[in-house]
Amino acid sequence: MECDIDTLRAFLETVGCPAETAAVLARDMPQTAQGLPPATGAALAAALTEALGTPAAPSELLEHGSLDDWLRFVAGHHDDAALKRAAMARIINGKGNISPGKAYTIDAMRPADAPGVAGLFHTIYDANYPVLDYYVPEKLIALNRQKAVLTLVARLETGEIAGHGAYYRSSPPNPAVYEQGQLLVDPAYRQSSMAFKLLRELDALSYAMPWAEAFFGEAVCNHLVTQKSGDKQGYTPCGIELSLMPDAAYAKEGAAGRVSCMMGWRMHRDKPSPLYLPEVYRPVLEGILSGFSLRRDIRFDPGDHPASGETVLTSRLFDLAQVERVQVAAVGHDFPARTAAIEERADRLGLAVVQVSINASSPSTAWAVRTLRQRGYVFGAFAPQWFPDGDALMLQRLAAQPDFEAVNLYTDRAKAILAHIRQEWGARGR
Structure with missing residues (x-):
């Protein structure tokens, strides 16, 4: 943090x-x-x-x-370890039991609500949520003021926070793209309509954000609840992120092993751009693109074009989740060497997942995809306007065999994406 x-x-x-x-x-x-x-x-x-x-x-x-x-x-x-210990102790010392059966209001988070939000994250995830920001009330206040996070809460008449949902800038380099998620409801209100009302108000909020271009969600695949709600909100499946979340984060929900997520996308303000796609992914990408109305100059390419210049990339390590996300804004001739260095670090740190998102507005896209596939990566997702100047293709490298049977999916489009990834995983090295 x-x-x-x-x-x-x-x-x-x-x-x-x-x-x-x-x-x-x-x-x-x-x-x-x-x-x-x-x-x-x-x-x-x-x-x-x-x-x-x-x-x-x-x-x-x-x-x-x-x-x-x-x-x-x-x-x-x-020091993240010291910060985590301090933040958890502070939350535990300040927490009480949520009062059941109280009237509540769905509202934008106020500064006075922030300790209750941190307490709710602790109630749901214990100390296992992969981003420490949400355990520090002052950080939550700052993020909301910066519009990096827009938090809605279910505030009881007693002032306690029993529910939460948010839009937040997460991994996309494009600040106009927000993730929808973190739908949390205290166990005392799980049988109420609180989650539905939070989703309804989040939906309304998204149309009151004129600076936002697109929204996406990562629906967990250990159940279908969030996938169904995303489908009702108009989110189009565009990827499967295998083994993304550590099992500890969902242990209270009965998850055994790492949890995969289905990525869904909803466009609000499209802008035209070139889109270079690898021929090898034509079937899965045409299926995904059929769910959108994008203004794109699409060119499928066999991947024979060598890249020039130097690779421009950034990365973020999520220690608690054992995940690294790499954003490749430009592919250069040194892309294989840069990739090898990322993999060496991942192996040294014992990471479970490395995700590499490539800016697909460049003719070098197909060559970069071929490079990654030769190194054992498989398709992950297509993400519109992930970069400020283009869409992204995300490929993923997994340290262990994913549990495909544990991935529960709601729509036929999502199932088709998983079928492609599963086939590609089985064909690695052939």
């Missing part, structure tokens, strides 16, 4: 600084020189230790630190 400037301002609010004051503090001036009392530094240090596991702050920082000084201090002592 990154503690950025907006998160730090939220921590100042936690220790009593008015929101309007925290919002206008200069980053490079001591807080005391801007009118904050000296005690604020000590209170901020204590809050950061409680929430993030940072060590005691030096006296100079307490007395004369600026916001940028505090950010450097936190970054210099960042």
